[in-house]
Every structure is written in C-alpha cells, then in structure tokens.
Amino acid sequence: MGRRLSPQSSGVLDALADDPITWRYGYELGQQVGLRAGTLYPILMRLSEGGLLEDSWESDPPAGRPPRHLYRLTALGQQAAAELGSASSDAATHSVRGIQGLATRSAS
Amino acid sequence: MSRWWAGDRRDAAALFLDWTVPLLPDTRRQWGRAMQAELAGLGPSADRWRFAGGCALAILRRPSLGALGALLVPVGFVVATVRLTAGTAYLPLHLVLIAMVIVLAALYLCGDRVELFVPRRTGSHVAGAVRVGGALTLGWLALGIVLSHRSGDGNVVDRASTGVPIFTVLLGLCLVGFLALTSPALADNRVLTRGVGLGVLAAVAWLATALAALPIPPVKCVGVPDPGGRDPDRSGPGRATR
Numbered sequence: 001m002g003r004r005l006s007p008q009s010s011g012v013l014d015a016l017a018d019d020p021i022t023w024r025y026g027y028e029l030g031q032q033v034g035l036r037a038g039t040l041y042p043i044l045m046r047l048s049e050g051g052l053l054e055d056s057w058e059s060d061p062p063a064g065r066p067p068r069h070l071y072r073l074t075a076l077g078q079q080a081a082a083e084l085g086s087a088s089s090d091a092a093t094h095s096v097r098g099i100q101g102l103a104t105r106s107a108s
Numbered sequence: 109m110s111r112w113w114a115g116d117r118r119d120a121a122a123l124f125l126d127w128t129v130p131l132l133p134d135t136r137r138q139w140g141r142a143m144q145a146e147l148a149g150l151g152p153s154a155d156r157w158r159f160a161g162g163c164a165l166a167i168l169r170r171p172s173l174g175a176l177g178a179l180l181v182p183v184g185f186v187v188a189t190v191r192l193t194a195g196t197a198y199l200p201l202h203l204v205l206i207a208m209v210i211v212l213a214a215l216y217l218c219g220d221r222v223e224l225f226v227p228r229r230t231g232s233h234v235a236g237a238v239r240v241g242g243a244l245t246l247g248w249l250a251l252g253i254v255l256s257h258r259s260g261d262g263n264v265v266d267r268a269s270t271g272v273p274i275f276t277v278l279l280g281l282c283l284v285g286f287l288a289l290t291s292p293a294l295a296d297n298r299v300l301t302r303g304v305g306l307g308v309l310a311a312v313a314w315l316a317t318a319l320a321a322l323p324i325p326p327v328k329c330v331g332v333p334d335p336g337g338r339d340p341d342r343s344g345p346g347r348a349t350r
Contacts, residue, residue, distance in 0.1 A: 037162030
C-alpha cells in the first residue's frame with residue numbers, strides 16, 4: 001500500500017495477523033480492536049481494495065441467520081503486517097534508546 | 109434494495125440499514141450485504157442500533173453519488189413543496205398538495221428498494237435514463253400542479269377534495285409504470301429502446317396531425333338573436349356550435 005496506515009488500520013491488520021489462517025467476521029473483529037462499525041468497515045474496504053484482505057462468505061451458517069462475510073489477510077497483507085510489526089518495533093527501540101539517552105544525560 | 113435475506117429479525121434497525129445500503133456504490137454493494145448479515149446476528153436492540161448507525165456512517169463516507177442524488181432529489185422536492193405551499197390559506201389544500209409529493213417521492217424511493225422495481229445495476233443506461241427521465245418529467249408536472257394550486261384561488265374545496273387527489277393517483281400510476289418498465293424483472297434494453305422510440309414517434313405523429321388539421325374547429329355563434337338586431341353569425345353572445 002502506498003499510503004501510510006492509520007493507527008486503527010494498523011490495529012486491524014495486527015489483529016488479523018495474529019491468526020492469518022482463520023477467517024474472521026466484522027463484528028467480532030471490531031470488538032477485538034475496539035472499533036465501531038463506522039470506523040471498521042471503511043478500513044476493511046480499503047484493506048480489501050488494496051489487496052491486503054481476502055473475503056469470503058460463510059458456507060454453512062446456522063439456521064435463521066444469513067451467511068456472514070469473512071475476512072483474512074492475503075500474502076501481501078501478511079507481508080504488510082510483518083513490515084508494520086518490524087517498523088513499530090524499530091520505533092519502539094528508537095524510543096527506548098531515546099529515553100535511555102535522556103536519562104543518561106540528565107544523570108551526568 | 110431487495111430484501112436479499114428474509115429472516116425473522118426485520119426490526120427498525122434492520123429496515124434502517126436496508127434503506128441505507130443502496131447508497132453504496134455498486135462496486136461496494138457486497139459490503140452492504142456483509143453489514144446486513146452481521147446485524148442479523150446481533151442481539152440486544154441497543155447494540156443493533158449502534159451497529160446500524162455505524163454502518164450508515166461508513167456508507168455515507170463514500171456514497172454512490174447517483175444513489176445519493178436519487179435520495180436527495182425526492183426529499184428536496186418534498187421540502188420545496190412544503191415551502192412553496194406555506195402561504196396557501198386553505199389548510200386542506202395545503203396538506204393535500206404536500207401529500208401528493210410525499211406519495212410520489214415515496215414511490216420513487218421504493219423503486220430502488222422494492223424487489224419488483226429494483227433497477228438493473230449494470231449495463232443498462234437506457235433503463236436508468238428512462239427511469240430518471242420519467243421521474244423528472246412527472247416531478248415537473250407535479251411542480252406545475254403545486255404552483256398553480258398553491259394560490260388558493262377558485263374552488264379550493266373541489267381542488268382539495270377531488271382535483272389534487274386525482275392528480276396524485278394519475279401521476280402515481282405513471283410513476284409506477286416507469287418503475288415497472290425499467291425493472292429488469294419486466295423489461296430488457298431492447299424493449300425499452302423500442303418503447304422510447306415508439307413513444308417519440310407517436311408524439312411526433314400526433315403533433316404533425318394536430319398542426320395539419322386542428323382537432324377542435326373554431327367556435328362560432330349561430331341561431332341566437334342579437335338584442336341589438338345584429339346578425340348573430342357575425343358577433344355578440346350566443347350558442348357555441350362546432
């Protein structure tokens with residue numbers, strides 16, 4: 001994806017990357033990442049249109065309920081999630097180093 | 109939008125979402141079905157409303173401009189009528205004019221959502237043009253009726269009790285005709301193109317005939333004695349004959 005992901009989009013990508021094989025559905029995913037439908041669905045649409053997400057319909061829904069739309073990361077999505085994870089760990093490392101540097105300077 | 113799934117939970121939140129989903133562009137229509145499916149699985153009413161409201165917000169972030177126009181134009185038409193008829197002194201006439209445009213607007217909005225009248229979504233510009241053109245023409249006629257009746261001149265009681273209700277039924281039937289004609293369940297492109305072509309041909313033929321030989325001959329007065337002793341065939345009030 002050319003554009004930088006928002007923190008909410010990164011959260012959704014992270015949540016999907018936790019278990020990339022399992023198909024997830026929107027409401028459950030929203031509950032997990034703490035996003036409401038108004039925020040979650042535009043993110044899912046963008047991820048899907050960016051090729052990071054594949055979707056499918058539930059094949060065997062229980063009686064009385066329509067089939068749910070299910071999502072999981074594509075290979076590209078998994079790669080993006082991995083890059084995002086390493087970038088955020090780099091950022092965290094930089095932050096820790098920065099804090100340590102400040103602490104050292106203030107001690108001296 | 110047709111009710112693609114007929115389950116038990118058709119409450120107000122589900123109906124609200126059903127009416128919002130057609131605002132999605134065609135390329136994102138499956139997301140609307142996804143939202144409807146999720147909503148069908150939710151329990152308490154408050155959760156359902158929160159979810160449906162969130163979905164509506166998501167849809168309204170990037171709606172289909174055509175679908176948004178199809179929603180806003182009828183609503184704007186009703187609002188305009190309410191304002192235009194604000195000065196109508198005879199209250200029943202005021203109300204019946206507003207009722208007329210509400211009925212027409214509601215029928216048009218149902219055209220996108222009632223299964224029988226749902227328009228073809230892909231590859232039918234002719235159907236779309238006929239539908240929108242027909243609706244705009246009827247809207248124009250209805251606007252003319254509103255403007256000519258709003259002053260409250262003449263027999264307002266007859267207008268309110270008979271005239272405007274008859275117009276409502278006639279325009280409503282025409283609109284239902286347009287909706288039915290442009291529904292893929294009832295017509296294909298070839299039928300529509302032929303229908304439009306024949307309609308234009310009939311209008312041109314009628315106009316040519318009307319211009320060549322006036323269907324109503326000029327009125328002349330005969331056989332009534334003129335009190336002034338003049339020739340009744342030449343002037344003065346009298347019996348009109350054709």
